[in-house]
C-alpha cells in the first residue's frame with residue numbers, strides 16, 4: 118500500500134495526562150483523511166508530533182514508506198510536510214508576501230529579493246484559486262484570507278503532505294465552501310491531506326477516510342462512504358448525540374437591553390461600521406444576530422461591552438442608561454461577554470486556569486477580601502466550573518491555560534461567563550471549536566439560561582446554529598439592522614437574501 | 626548525578642536558577658583568567674580576596690550590606706516593572722531625580738526634626754515616581770516605547786539634576802551639599818555590630834520593600850491587575866481593568882523604588898552627590914541584578930548581596946589587582962546573566978539529553994489497568 122504518512126503506536130505524555138496513547142494513523146497518498154475526536158482527544162498533539170513540534174515518547178513515523186526522524190519543523194518541511202495551526206501563526210505587521218517567505222527567503226548579494234517569490238505566489242494562487250494578494254498586510258485581511266495565506270505558505274515550500282488543524286473553525290459558511298473547493302483541487306493535484314474538524318458535515322462532504330480518537334486513544338478508522346453522520350458522532354463521543362435542540366417556546370418578558378440609533382466607528386481604521394442600530398432583547402428569549410462576518414457584528418458587540426466607544430445613540434440595560442459606562446461598570450450592571458477571539462480577549466494564556474476563571478470577578482467577594490486574593494475560594498470556584506463544564510486539562514485548576522486544547526479553552530470561557538448569571542449574556546460564536554457533544558451541552562446551557570428569565574444575545578455566522586437556537590433572528594447587513602424575524606416564519610433562502618443585502622425587511 | 630537531572634527535569638524553574646548560577650561562575654572564571662593574564666603573580670591571592678575578603682570580618686560585611694542596599698532596590702525596580710510586562714531601563718534617571726529630591730529636603734528642611742530622614746526618603750521616592758511616571762504616561766497614552774523614552778530620560782535627568790544642584794544645593798568643588806545630620810539614614814544598631822563600616826538601616830529598608838512587592842504582586846487584587854495588563858493588554862481591558870492606568874501605576878511604583886535607592890545612596894554623611902557627566906551606574910546594574918535574580922524578590926536580594934560582596938571584594942583586592950579588573954568581572958557576569966536565556970536553553974537541552982539516555986522504566990500504569 119502506498120502511504121504518504123504512517124504513524125504507528127504513537128504515545129505522548131504531558132505531566133499529568135497521556136495526550137496520545139498508542140495511536141495509529143495511516144494517510145494514503147492523494148487522500149483527504151479526517152481526524153475526529155472530542156476536545157482534548159489529542160488531535161493537535163498528534164499533528165504536532167508529525168510536524169516535529171513535540172517528540173513522541175514512543176512510536177514510529179514513516180513518511181513515503183521510509184522511517185522518518187522528525188525532530189523539528191524544518192525536518193518536516195524537508196520531508197514535504199506542511200501545517201496550518203489551530204491558532205494561526207502569521208506576523209500581523211508583515212505583508213502576505215513577507216509572511217510566506219519568512220524563513221525561506223531568497224537573497225542576492227545578501228539583499229532580500231522578492232520578485233521571484235511574488236511570481237511564484239501569484240502562480241500558486243492562480244493554480245489553486247486561492248485569491249491571495251501578496252502585498253496586503255496580514256493585519257488588514259480577513260480570517261478566511263489568512264487561512265488561504267497559510268495554505269499557500271505550505272505550497273510555497275513544496276509541501277506534498279498538508280496538515281490543517283481546524284481550518285474551518287473561524288471561517289464563514291461561504292469561506293468554508295471555498296476552502297472545500299480548494300482542498301478538492303489540492304487532492305486532484307495529488308496532495309495528501311490531514312484535516313481536523315469538529316464539523317461532521319464537512320468531513321462527510323470532503324474526506325475519504327476518517328480516524329477517530331477518544332481521550333487520547335485510537336478508536337477506529339472508517340471509510341466515509343461506508344459510514345454515516347450519526348455513526349461518526351457516536352464513535353467519537355461514545356454515546357448517541359442529539360443534533361436537534363429540544364426547547365420550549367420562548368416566553369419573552371420585559372426588555373433587558375435596548376439600543377437606540379447606536380453608531381460605532383472603528384477607532385483604528387476610522388470606518389463607520391455600526392449604523393443607527395436599534396434593537397431590543399428581552400428576558401426569556403434568545404436573540405440571534407445573523408449575518409455574514411464583517412458586517413459590523415464584532416463592532417456592535419464591542420460597542421455594547423464598552424471595548425469601543427459609541428459615537429452616538431443610547432444603550433439601556435434594565436432601563437439604566439449605560440452608554441457612558443466603562444467596561445467594568447457595564448459588567449457589573451449585568452453584562453456577560455463570550456468574546457469572539459478567545460486568545461486575544463477571553464484568556465490570559467500564561468496564567469493558570471484558575472486565574473482566568475476569575476478574570477472578570479477577581480475584585481468581588483468571595484475571591485477577594487480587603488484587597489487580598491482568596492486562593493481557597495478561587496480554587497473551589499474553578500474546580501466547580503471544571504466539573505460542570507467538563508473542562509479537560511493536564512493538571513486541573515493549576516494548568517497553564519495555554520496548554521489546554523482549543524476547545525477546552527473555549528469551554529473555560531463559556532463556563533466563566535455563564536456562571537456569572539448576568540441579566541444579559543452576549544456570546545459571539547459561542548461554540549467555535551467545540552466538539553459535537555460539547556455543542557449539544559452548551560446549546561442546552563444557553564436555553565437553560567434563557568429559561569431562568571435572562572436574556573441571551575448571540576452572534577453567529579452559522580445558519581444551522583442560528584435556526585437551532587434563535588427565538589428571534591436579527592439580520593445585520595453593512596452595520597444596519599435590516600430586519601427581525603421569527604425563525605418559524607422565515608425560510609433559509611430568504612434569510613440568505615437579507616444577509617446578502619439584496620432584500621430589506623420590516624421590523625417584526 | 627541522575628537524581629539531579631531528574632529533579633531539574635521535573636522543576637523547570639530550576640533550569641533558570643541554574644543558568645543564573647552558571648552566569649556567575651562563568652563571570653568569575655573569566656575574571657580569574659583575566660587576572661592571570663594581567664598580573665600572573667598576584668592573581669590567585671587577588672581572586673581569593675575578591676571572593677572571600679568581604680567575609681573576613683564584620684566591618685567588611687557592613688560594607689557589603691551598604692553597597693548591596695541601593696542595588697537591591699534598583700534591581701527590584703526593574704524586576705517589578707518586568708513582572709508587569711514593562712522594561713524599565715530608566716532606573717538610573719529615576720534614581721538621579723530621587724537623589725535630588727531627597728537631598729533637597731535633606732539639606733533644607735531641618736525643621737522636621739526626628740522625622741526628617743523619613744520625609745527626605747519619601748521625597749526621593751516621589752522624585753523617582755515622577756520620573757518613572759513620565760515614561761508610564763508616554764507608554765500608556767501615546768504608545769511611546771518605554772525602553773526608548775526611559776533611556777532618553779536618563780540623560781535628561783542627568784543634566785537636569787546637575788543644573789538643579791548648581792542652583793539650589795551647590796556646595797562648590799562640583800559637589801552637592803550633604804544632608805544635615807537629621808536627614809541621614811539612621812544607622813540603628815548597625816554601627817555597633819558592623820563597627821567601622823558605613824552600614825545603616827538601608828539594607829532593612831530594601832528587604833522590607835522586597836517583601837512588600839512580593840505580597841502586592843502575588844496576593845493582592847492590585848497585583849493581579851498589574852500582572853494581567855503585563856501578560857495581555859487586550860484581555861485585561863476585556864476584563865474591565867483600566868489598562869492604561871495600570872501601566873502608569875507600574876511605572877510610578879518602579880520609579881519610586883529606584884528613587885528610594887537614590888535616597889539611600891546620598892542621604893548619608895560620608896558621600897556627596899557629584900556633578901557628573903555620567904549616568905549613575907547603579908541604575909543599569911539593576912537591570913543585570915533583575916536578570917540574574919530572575920525578577921523574583923528573593924533572587925534580586927541574593928543577586929544584590931552577591932554584587933555587594935564583589936564590590937567590597939574589589940575594594941579589598943586593590944592591593945593585588947586594579948580596580949578595572951573588578952569592574953570587568955562584574956561586567957562579564959552581567960553579560961552572562963543577560964545571556965541567561967541562552968544558558969537556559971543550553972542547560973535544558975543537556976537535561977533532555979540526560980533524560981533520554983536514561984533507560985525508560987516499563988510503564989506502571991499499564992499494569993494497574
Ligand SMILES: Nc1ncnc2c1ncn2[C@@H]1O[C@H](COP(=O)(O)OP(=O)(O)OP(=O)(O)O)[C@@H](O)[C@H]1O
Pocket residue numbers: 131132134135136154155156157158159160161162163203509510511520521522523524525550
Ligand atoms: N504542552 C502541554 N502541556 C500539558 N498538557 C498539554 C499540552 N498540550 C496539550 N496538552 C493536553 O493534552 C490534551 C490533548 O490536547 P490537544 O490539543 O491535542 O487536543 P485536541 O484534540 O486538539 O482538542 P481540541 O479539539 O479542543 O483542539 C489536552 O488535555 C491538553 O490539555
Ligand SMILES: [Mg+2]
Pocket residue numbers: 160161162203282522523524
Ligand atoms: Mg486542537
